[in-house]
Amino acid sequence: MKLKLILTIALLTLIFTNPGFSQVRVIGNQAIVTRNILDYNLLGGGARARGMGGAFIGVSDDPSAASWNPAGLTQLDKYQIGATLYFINPRWEYTTAYANSDFMNSLKQSKASISFGSVILPFKIYQKEVVGSVLYNRSSDIYDRRVYNFPGERRINNFGVYKLTDTTTTGADSVRIGDKEDEITGGLDIVNLSLGTKVYKDLSLGVGLNIYTGSYEYNSNQQIRFTWNPAFDTLITYHPFIKGTYSGANFTLGALYKYRDFRIGAIVKTPFKLQEKDDVQFLKDVIINGVTYQYPDAISSRPVFPVEYKQKWEIPLTVGFGASYRIKGLTLAGDLELRNFSKAKLHYPSRWSDPNSPDTTMDLDWNSLTQFRIGGEYVYQSKYGAIPIRAGFRNDPQVFSDLKNVNMEFVDYDPQAGAKLMNSADVISIVNQTNGSKVTGNTFSLGTGIGWSQIKLDFTFEYSRHNTKMAGTILGKSFDIAKIEKKDSRFLVNFTGFF
Numbered sequence: 001m002k003l004k005l006i007l008t009i010a011l012l013t014l015i016f017t018n019p020g021f022s023q024v025r026v027i028g029n030q031a032i033v034t035r036n037i038l039d040y041n042l043l044g045g046g047a048r049a050r051g052m053g054g055a056f057i058g059v060s061d062d063p064s065a066a067s068w069n070p071a072g073l074t075q076l077d078k079y080q081i082g083a084t085l086y087f088i089n090p091r092w093e094y095t096t097a098y099a100n101s102d103f104m105n106s107l108k109q110s111k112a113s114i115s116f117g118s119v120i121l122p123f124k125i126y127q128k129e130v131v132g133s134v135l136y137n138r139s140s141d142i143y144d145r146r147v148y149n150f151p152g153e154r155r156i157n158n159f160g161v162y163k164l165t166d167t168t169t170t171g172a173d174s175v176r177i178g179d180k181e182d183e184i185t186g187g188l189d190i191v192n193l194s195l196g197t198k199v200y201k202d203l204s205l206g207v208g209l210n211i212y213t214g215s216y217e218y219n220s221n222q223q224i225r226f227t228w229n230p231a232f233d234t235l236i237t238y239h240p241f242i243k244g245t246y247s248g249a250n251f252t253l254g255a256l257y258k259y260r261d262f263r264i265g266a267i268v269k270t271p272f273k274l275q276e277k278d279d280v281q282f283l284k285d286v287i288i289n290g291v292t293y294q295y296p297d298a299i300s301s302r303p304v305f306p307v308e309y310k311q312k313w314e315i316p317l318t319v320g321f322g323a324s325y326r327i328k329g330l331t332l333a334g335d336l337e338l339r340n341f342s343k344a345k346l347h348y349p350s351r352w353s354d355p356n357s358p359d360t361t362m363d364l365d366w367n368s369l370t371q372f373r374i375g376g377e378y379v380y381q382s383k384y385g386a387i388p389i390r391a392g393f394r395n396d397p398q399v400f401s402d403l404k405n406v407n408m409e410f411v412d413y414d415p416q417a418g419a420k421l422m423n424s425a426d427v428i429s430i431v432n433q434t435n436g437s438k439v440t441g442n443t444f445s446l447g448t449g450i451g452w453s454q455i456k457l458d459f460t461f462e463y464s465r466h467n468t469k470m471a472g473t474i475l476g477k478s479f480d481i482a483k484i485e486k487k488d489s490r491f492l493v494n495f496t497g498f499f
Contacts (some may be wrong), residue, residue: 018115038188039138040315040399041371044068045116045137047084047494051447053392053458055333057322060256061264063118063496066133066194070142070206070264070321071254071315073131073196076120079499086115087491092483111143111185115492117410133194133208140188142216155471170362186216188246188274196352202258212274217241220265235287243280248274248315261326269318273347278309311348312359315440316340329379331484339369341399367438388458390447394474396464406472449494463487 046064049056056064060072064081089110118135191213214230221239252274256265317340324333344364351357375392441464449458465487471480 015313015439037052039396040339041191041369042188044139045080045084045118045135047458047492048388049388050376050462050492051388051390051392051445051458052333053373053394053443055322055324055335055373055375055392055394057254057267057320057335058253058256058263058456059331060265060326061118061275063120063133064116064117064135064137065196066135066192066206066252067116067137067190068209068254068258069254069267069320070194071204071256071265072198072480073116073120073194073206074129074204074256077122078120078132079336080496081121081499082116082118082120082494082496083114083496084116084492085112085143086138087112088143089489089490090143091482091487092144093487094481097340098245101341106124108135111141113138113141113187116142116494122322128197129208130195130197133192133196135190135194136188136190137192138187138214139190142184142186142188144182144184157158163173170494180218181222182218184216184218186244187214188212189214190251193442194252196254196357200240204256206252206254206256206257208252208254209369210250212246212270212272214248215243215245217243236286237284237285239285240281241279243279244275245277246274248272252313265322265324267318267320269320269448270432271317273312273317274315275310278311280309301396303484309349311346314343316343316344318481324443329381331377333375335373337369337371337373342368344399364399365435367397367401370404371395371397385451386451386456388447388449388451390445390460392445392447394443396443397468398439398441398466398468400439400468402468403434403470404436404472405434406470424498434468439466439468454498456494457497458492458496460490460492460494462490462492464490 043050043054044056044064044067046056046062046067046224049059049068052059058069058070060069061075063076064082065072065076087110115138116136118133121134122130123130123132182413189212192208192212194206194208194209195289196204198204219239220239220242223235223237250270252269253268254265255267256263318337320335320337322333322335324331341364344366346357346362346364348362349357350360357367371394373392375391377388379388381387392472443462443464445460445462447458447460449456451457465485467486468484469480469482470484471478471482473479
């Protein structure tokens, strides 16, 4: 019975790491999970640009310009402000084959936030026209919520209530695994300060300082109840918590050249280190017959890691190229961005228990990302105002690969003495894994809006889809998640005002 319970909780631990989007490296006897809670396809903002699939390096002629190509700021000769409201509805679907049983999971969530805001400020320096921009952009959104139901005596898929046949060790009559809830919220934000100016005829250059900030919170809750005969009840509640914050800075260098109806643009984003500072705690409370008890072995609430644990993600150079062609009311555009994430590294304290110990460096074994984006916009001049029609497409490659041959075990598990599930020193560790195929995805977008002389409203719908898989063993029991499908629906509403 204890082995079965261990296998159940170990599988859930693996799944809750974010299925298909987790990576594991082993250094010595230390298994390090490099979580992919960020989307490293860092995009610029604005509903108009996103409605064109993000193909905007060779366009960049609205208040979102600095987030794509700061050289495009020179096309703006009025004071402007812009803001975007963002709605997202992510959905996960997958079926797990585990220990001769299957169970399905399908979860929908929803979230709304302000994802973008900017101010455009044209001015002169010694009779030289310069355009400045102050901009906020949520470049990577973090949101996921999952609820796993274990339906009691029905014993669906061998989860729920377990009747113990051997009560000599614990004397317990049954163990009930309660519903498990996980939620992670937050995002990576960029505050950008940019300048653009013409240097020769139709050649413009721009530079932007990107200040990275943002945070995330992870909360989880699950109850495991033991019952005895005669009636005696013990309830253990697990609620781990992580609070993480981000910081870092780099530069975006941009160029834009206009020749008649053609525009050609290029950008370079300099390498930098994204620092993540985490407060990691694993908390659990023990309630016996309705009374909460404190134990000397710290079985009640206590942190597992130092309160201020720091690590740094080494983000490599990004190079992008874009072109656009305009004829009458039609604009066609295409972008190509190259991100050399195969060179990415993680820097972390050499001793996990001491955040002040010297850093050590680990190659992350990530995939380099090559993203292409295409899109178009046609503006119809109606008697009610200018009405644009937009469409776009981009691929969304991920730094991670499918996981195969994953081997998970409990570090402190002793098959002779039985599992020490309730010992606060127990650690679940993935000790081996092999990477499979690259994880890829695609995004389609449609957009429209209406514009007048001083106000523009833009609306964009995006649909993204990713597929991945993982397989392996947990304490000798095989599992296989052959298809993990993530579908994201996004809706963006943008306001632009001219002064």
